[in-house]
Amino acid sequence: MDVASQPLLLITICAFAYLLGSVLFAIPICQLSGLPDPRALGSRNPGATNVYRSGGPLPAAVTLLLDALKGALPVWLAQQSDFSVFAQAMVALCAVTGHMVPVWYRFQGGKGVATALGCGLVLAPLTTALLSLVWLVVLWRWRISALASVIALGSGPVISVLLEPETLPMFGLLAIVIVIRHRNNLIRLAQGRESRF
Numbered sequence: 001m002d003v004a005s006q007p008l009l010l011i012t013i014c015a016f017a018y019l020l021g022s023v024l025f026a027i028p029i030c031q032l033s034g035l036p037d038p039r040a041l042g043s044r045n046p047g048a049t050n051v052y053r054s055g056g057p058l059p060a061a062v063t064l065l066l067d068a069l070k071g072a073l074p075v076w077l078a079q080q081s082d083f084s085v086f087a088q089a090m091v092a093l094c095a096v097t098g099h100m101v102p103v104w105y106r107f108q109g110g111k112g113v114a115t116a117l118g119c120g121l122v123l124a125p126l127t128t129a130l131l132s133l134v135w136l137v138v139l140w141r142w143r144i145s146a147l148a149s150v151i152a153l154g155s156g157p158v159i160s161v162l163l164e165p166e167t168l169p170m171f172g173l174l175a176i177v178i179v180i181r182h183r184n185n186l187i188r189l190a191q192g193r194e195s196r197f
Contacts (some may be wrong), residue, residue: 005099006081007136010078010083010090013074013078013091015091016074016077017074017075017091018098019098019103020073020098021095022098022099023131024099025062026046026047026105026108027039029051029059029063029066030051035054035059038050043184043195046123047113048063049145052197056089067099068114068115070095071092071114071119072119074094074119074120075088075091075119075122075127077090077091080177081138083106084167085123086166088189089170090121091169092116092119092132095114095119096174097114098114100112100177111149113153113178116153116178117132119170123167123170126163126164127160127167127171131156135148135152142196143196144197145196146182146189149182149187150179153174153175153178154175155177156175157175161192163193
């Protein structure tokens with residue numbers, strides 16, 4: 001479906017994607033698990049990595065799953081509404097933006113990697129699977145989550161061109177925003193101060 005044919009429906013799904021993306025699941029999961037606020041630990045990022053640091057693999061896995069689902073669901077709705085890949089990419093970016101600048105938390109959010117993962121698994125499963133493999137290999141080798149995220153998402157445009165070229169605009173924009181969002185991590189990495197697993 002062309003964007004112009006159902007603009008109100010697309011706007012509704014984009015708004016839903018942003019509002020759902022604005023739910024930072026790391027915070028209620030830590031509250032329910034009796035863990036410290038993830039925004040007070042490590043990089044102060046409300047995501048699965050900081051939850052893992054304080055609570056271990058189980059709450060971190062739940063956080064990762066929910067953050068991914070909040071990206072996957074709106075993109076799936078856009079697919080079911082028969083929107084074009086370009087429109088689906090717009091929905092995906094709204095979900096990731098919601099996680100980064102959430103309306104529910106005074107626009108102070110996370111890095112958006114898990115939400116981008118969920119979006120990608122629905123919109124571009126082959127590209128996302130390979131990027132996930134890159135992430136795992138880098139994390140295994142250097143034990144630095146931020147480095148794995150930057151390298152994986154940074155290689156997204158190249159991999160998407162080879163496997164699913166119609167998704168290049170989404171992966172191009174994601175690469176830019178993810179790298180910018182990790183700028184403080186990159187500075188600490190250059191100074192040798194970035195936390196490891």
